[in-house]
Amino acid sequence: MFRTTTTTTTRLARARRAYSALHAGQKLPHTQSPIISKLDFFNSVTPKGQQIPTFRVLDGTGRILDGAECVDVDETLARRLYEHMNLLPTMDNVLYNVQRQGKISFYVTSYGEEATIIGSAAALLKDDEVLGQYRETGVLLWRGFGLDNVMAQCFGTKNDTSSKGRQMPIHFGSPEHHFHTISSPLATQIPQAAGVGYALKRSPDRRHNVAACFFGEGAASEGDFHAGLMLASTIPCPVVFIVRNNGFAISTPSSEQYNGDGIASRGPGYGIDTIRVDGNDVLAVLTAVKDARRRAQEQGRGVLVEAMSYRVGHHSTSDDSFAYRARSEVEDKKRIDNPLARFKLFLEHNGWWDEAAEEDMKARLKSDVMTAFKKAEKEQYGEVGNLFGDVYGGEVPWNLKEQRAELARLLGKYGKKWKPWESRLKRHVGQGKDVAGKDVV
Amino acid sequence: MVLLRLATRCAPSLRRTPAPRHAFRIVLPRGYASASENSMTVREALNAAMEEEMIRDESVFVIGEEVARYNGAYKVTKGLLDKFGEKRVIDTPITEMGFAGIATGAAMAGLRPICEFMTFNFAMQAIDQIINSAGKTNYMSGGGMNVPIVFRGPNGAAMGVGAQHSQDYASWYGQIPGLKVVSPWSAEDCKGLLKAAIRDPNPVVFLENEMLYGVSFPMSPEAMSDDFLLEIGKAKIELEGSDVTIVAHSKMVAHSLEAAEELAKEGIKAEVINLRSIRPLDIDTIKASIKKTNRLVTVEGGFPAFGVGSEICAQVIESEAFDYLDAPVERVTGADVPTPYAANLELLAFPDTQTIVKVAKRALYRTN
Numbered sequence: 001m002f003r004t005t006t007t008t009t010t011r012l013a014r015a016r017r018a019y020s021a022l023h024a025g026q027k028l029p030h031t032q033s034p035i036i037s038k039l040d041f042f043n044s045v046t047p048k049g050q051q052i053p054t055f056r057v058l059d060g061t062g063r064i065l066d067g068a069e070c071v072d073v074d075e076t077l078a079r080r081l082y083e084h085m086n087l088l089p090t091m092d093n094v095l096y097n098v099q100r101q102g103k104i105s106f107y108v109t110s111y112g113e114e115a116t117i118i119g120s121a122a123a124l125l126k127d128d129e130v131l132g133q134y135r136e137t138g139v140l141l142w143r144g145f146g147l148d149n150v151m152a153q154c155f156g157t158k159n160d161t162s163s164k165g166r167q168m169p170i171h172f173g174s175p176e177h178h179f180h181t182i183s184s185p186l187a188t189q190i191p192q193a194a195g196v197g198y199a200l201k202r203s204p205d206r207r208h209n210v211a212a213c214f215f216g217e218g219a220a221s222e223g224d225f226h227a228g229l230m231l232a233s234t235i236p237c238p239v240v241f242i243v244r245n246n247g248f249a250i251s252t253p254s255s256e257q258y259n260g261d262g263i264a265s266r267g268p269g270y271g272i273d274t275i276r277v278d279g280n281d282v283l284a285v286l287t288a289v290k291d292a293r294r295r296a297q298e299q300g301r302g303v304l305v306e307a308m309s310y311r312v313g314h315h316s317t318s319d320d321s322f323a324y325r326a327r328s329e330v331e332d333k334k335r336i337d338n339p340l341a342r343f344k345l346f347l348e349h350n351g352w353w354d355e356a357a358e359e360d361m362k363a364r365l366k367s368d369v370m371t372a373f374k375k376a377e378k379e380q381y382g383e384v385g386n387l388f389g390d391v392y393g394g395e396v397p398w399n400l401k402e403q404r405a406e407l408a409r410l411l412g413k414y415g416k417k418w419k420p421w422e423s424r425l426k427r428h429v430g431q432g433k434d435v436a437g438k439d440v441v
Numbered sequence: 442m443v444l445l446r447l448a449t450r451c452a453p454s455l456r457r458t459p460a461p462r463h464a465f466r467i468v469l470p471r472g473y474a475s476a477s478e479n480s481m482t483v484r485e486a487l488n489a490a491m492e493e494e495m496i497r498d499e500s501v502f503v504i505g506e507e508v509a510r511y512n513g514a515y516k517v518t519k520g521l522l523d524k525f526g527e528k529r530v531i532d533t534p535i536t537e538m539g540f541a542g543i544a545t546g547a548a549m550a551g552l553r554p555i556c557e558f559m560t561f562n563f564a565m566q567a568i569d570q571i572i573n574s575a576g577k578t579n580y581m582s583g584g585g586m587n588v589p590i591v592f593r594g595p596n597g598a599a600m601g602v603g604a605q606h607s608q609d610y611a612s613w614y615g616q617i618p619g620l621k622v623v624s625p626w627s628a629e630d631c632k633g634l635l636k637a638a639i640r641d642p643n644p645v646v647f648l649e650n651e652m653l654y655g656v657s658f659p660m661s662p663e664a665m666s667d668d669f670l671l672e673i674g675k676a677k678i679e680l681e682g683s684d685v686t687i688v689a690h691s692k693m694v695a696h697s698l699e700a701a702e703e704l705a706k707e708g709i710k711a712e713v714i715n716l717r718s719i720r721p722l723d724i725d726t727i728k729a730s731i732k733k734t735n736r737l738v739t740v741e742g743g744f745p746a747f748g749v750g751s752e753i754c755a756q757v758i759e760s761e762a763f764d765y766l767d768a769p770v771e772r773v774t775g776a777d778v779p780t781p782y783a784a785n786l787e788l789l790a791f792p793d794t795q796t797i798v799k800v801a802k803r804a805l806y807r808t809n
Contacts, residue, residue, distance in 0.1 A: 129550065131546070160583070161583065161585075162582070162583060162585075163581050163583045163585075164583035164584070166580060166581055166583060167581050171581065173581075173582045173583075173585060173586065174585070175585050175586060180549060180586065181578060181581055181582040181585065181586055183573065183574055183578070183581075184573075185569055185573045185574070188542060188545075188570060188573065188574050189546075190542070191538065191539045191540075191541075191542025191543050191545075191546065191570070192542050192543070192545050192546030192549065192570075192574065193546060194539075194542070194543045194546060195542065195543035195544060195545060195546025195547035195548070195549070195550065195552075195554075196546045196547065196549065196550040197546075198543065198546075198547050198550075198552075199546075199547045199550035199551055199552045200550065202528065202552070203551075211546075223538055223566075224538055224539070224542060226536075226539075227536040227538050227539025227540075227542060228542065228543075230534055230536065230539060231533060231534070231536070231539050231540065231542075231543050234533070234534055235531065235533070235543070237543075389580075390579050390580045390582075390583060390584035391579070391580050391618050391619055392579070392619065392621070392642075392643050393579055393584070393587045393589075393642035393643050394641065394642050394643065397674060398674075398721060398724075398725075399721060399722075
């Protein structure tokens, strides 16, 4: 009885001490959260409930805003940026129409997002590992991948270094250019980028690098996005996450994709540095991504950049966007907020550009694209045996050998006798001999 | 997911009172037994395989939930954090798609991750990374980017963990070109195959069995060596026989060997094949055995439809081995129902030794 009373008294005293400590401002365990006694719900990551601001360097007339922070841009870099921004629509015009003519099966344009893509590409080191979604061909072009490689991949020719003719168009990849192979499933590249960042951090000769991961605001709804940012934050891993908020996930407008303040509001939730940038201002993108990659590299942790842009083109050649948005809306955007026009004005203000240069560039780019296209169009496909290669690294398992032998038998039986096979085989290097042996076809 | 994970955590206490079905005795009718030889539990063999490979190759690391400080939900990674540090034994937040993704990305960038799933039941959240990214990238990148990774963890029915935690994924992953799939039984299998899986340039799905972790097996001197590798894609004839072929993988190998012992009492010589690998499937060993015994029984803990047994049957009837069969092939599998939680029903839902004996005898027309 006595013992019980003592225990109860002690417990009460402890509770009282804890109570007063709580009111003296003592923190809860596992957090530095201050204690308050007013109900204060919040729904914003900025102090007074405003939306997250957007970083911009160039105004609509192509002049640098007063006091704007901007990386140094000389004439050479400026011209290079502008030419690459123009190369994208030049190439897109040709390949989009080529797809419509049925010569390639699929295509994705970059219309409207030229500043976001080229600005980011220019901000990264050439050997930073890039994991794209599928609308980042401009990064490869910036790195010197070349139009021939683009065409070879889209046409699946023998010169396709991305996938040996095994992938649908725009699934580029190039270890040489530190560009990971595009994967069709959405957002899987986001946690993978954390893994790539981790590997870079672990390699003494790659510690100067970061992984750069591109995706759209729609992909940011996938669980992979949340997992990827969380891991890049907690493990942690040096990754620059660049979300191209272009207003549409195929047909779903961004207003239906989230109810919060875009994608940028999620960065602080994962404890990573975050910025929102005007994605139609190439100098703003260049400046923001450059600082983002510095932060990622120095902290060894993820950084999020939300580039606000507008997808002027259809989602892909499988989409007709005028079914869900007015043609006039698109035309207005092209006219009022055109990333190419804005940057051209900047060049002109600096005396680095004129109409003659514009005409000259347009003719040159078009000719380059057409030359590459015509070359790829007539090019042969790779060997038929590519069908069975690279399923596994190392030794080929029995089931693949068996399938190859079966194809050899069929080629021997029908290769010359069945017209569709006969004509098709002629387009392949070796005409099927690599599988069937010399005496069959 | 919280409740589900608690259920798994509770599982060890349930396992302390195993039902008779699981209280099997390991029969090892093999030649290398001697008084001085070593033995190892499956858990120790897996742990040793990882430790040896991590010493051998700096690029090998372990990642998953609770693999480091907690030593793994089933203690398979015990001691690795102390030996290799936080850079190589990495605890992650609870997101299967996340840590399977980070591991896949690290493999693409040249490291060799061992990605532990607390169980393969949770790996369903990561299956896109396993199949679409890890499994297909080498092919789709034209051989430019391979993904040397091991996805490992317990697979198949444990005990008393209900419908959502008692599934065998061998046939799921076994379907995918680009993946290798391993389903070991003994400690020797586990050591040799896990080491081979870690060294393989391809993604390997390594399906362990929770019920076997604590089971001890003798280890030959070769199996104790640091360079002991077993070839992925090769089955092992655990017991030679001439009357009926029993093909099994994982825990069902133990039941099959017990069944063979029962059958031997009636003068029936069963040949027991431990598949070891699901993909590539060693169909040649199975066909050679059928040509000798003329009868085939397949045994697995998975569901019957589109299963490992189904695939074996299909490959046999498509081949010359079909002409050697003197009786219909029968598949002994888990029941075609979500695994019941009730212990008595769960017991009935999976193959046991007596069922295998009965089916083997049926193949020999020895039962009515």
